[in-house]
Amino acid sequence: MIHILFMILKVLGILLLVLLLLALLVICSVLFIPLCYRAHLQKEEEGVACVQAQGRISWLFGAAALHVSYENQKMEVQIRIFGVPLETWKQRLKKIRRGEALTSKAEKRETRKSETEKTDRKKAEQNADAPKEQTAEEEAAERKQMPEKAAAVIPKTPDMPEEQQKNAEQKAQPEAEQEPAARRNFLERLFKIVEHLPEKLLNFADRLLQAAFRLLELPFRLLEKLGQKIEAGRRLKRKWESVKKFFRSKMFREALLHAKKEVLYFLKKAAPKKVTGTVLFGFDDPALTGELLGILGMIYGKLPGDLSVRPDFEKEILRGDVQIKGSFQAVTAAGIALRLFRDQNLRKTIRHFKHKEA
Secondary structure, three states, X not given: OHHHHHHHHHHHHHHHHHHHHHHHHHHHHHHHOOEXXXXXXXXXXXXXXXXXXXEEEEEOOOOEEEEEEEEOOEEEEEEEEOXXXXXXXXXXXXXXXXXXXXXXXXXXXXXHHHHHHHHHHHHHHHHHHOOOOOOHHHHHHHHHHHHHHHHHHOOOOOOHHHHHHHHHHHHHOOHHHHHHHHHHHHHHHHHHHHHHHHHHHHXXXXXXXXXXXXXXXXXXXHHHHHHHHHXXXXXXXXXXXXXXXXXXXXXXXXXXXXXXXXXXXXXXXOOOOEEEEEEEEEOOOHHHHHHHHHHHHHOHHHOOOOEEEEEOOOOOEEEEEEEEEEEEOHHHHHHHHHHHHHOHHHHHHHHHHHHHHO
C-alpha cells in the first residue's frame, strides 16, 4: 500500500517538474531569444506619394512575425504565425467550430421533429373524442342575440323638416331686430376691455419695475463676476507656482535623469546593427545644401560606413534606398522596467501626477 502511494507521489512530482521546466523554458525563450527587425525605405521619384516602405519584426526564427508595408499612401499590417497569416488561423478555427455547431444543430432538429410529431398525434386523438354538436342552451342564446344585432345594424335618420323651418325663421327675421344685437355685442366687448384695463396696467407697471431692478443689479453682478475672475487668476497663479516648484525639486530632477539614462541605454541596445544604402539630396539654394552637408560632416564619424550620402547642388531632389537590420532582447527591456520600478523618486513623481489628475 505504501509502495503504491510512493509511486503516485513520484509520478506527481515528475509531472510538476516537467511543468516547471516547460514554464522556465518559455520564460527564458521570451526573455533571451532576440526580437529581430528589418526595414526597407525606398524613394525613386519626386513626391511623397512615391515613398515605399516595408518593415518586419520577427521572433523565434520567424515563428511569430509582424509585417508592415506602406505603398501608394496606404498602410497594411499583417501578423503571421509559423508563416501563416492570423486571419487564416481565425478562419480555420471558425470552420472547426461551425462543424461542431452543425452536428449539434442536426441533433436538435431531429429531437424537435420527434416531439412535434408526438404532440400532433395527441391533439388528433383528443379532437376525435370531443363532441362536435352544440347544446340546446347555446342555440337559444344565439337566437336571442340575433334580433338585437339586427336592431343595432339599422341606422337612425335625422329629422330634416325641423332644421329647414329653423333656417327659414332665422332668414325671415327683420333687419331691425338684428341691429340692436350688433350694438349689444359692441357694448359687451367695450365693457370687457374696460374691465381688464386696470389689470393690464398693473402688469405693465410690474414689468417696468422688474426691468428697473435688473438695471440696478447689473453693476453688482459685474463686480461679482470680476471678483470671481480675479479669484480664478489667483488660483491659477498658485497652481503654476506649485508646478514650477515641483519641476525644480530634487526628486523630479533625479527621476528625470534616471529615466533619460535608461531610455538612452535601451536605444543603444536596440540600435540598428547594419544600415546600408544611398541617399541623394539637394535644395533649390546651393547654400542650404552646403549647410546641411556641413552638419552631416560633423556627425560623419557616427554614420554607418555602408550608408552613402551624396549632395546635389544643381537641383532640388530627395531620393534614396536604405535598408536597416537590428535586434534586441526582451530581457533588456525587463531589466530597465525593473530598475525604473525600484526608483523611489520616479514612483513619487508618478504618484504626484496621478494625484493632480484625480
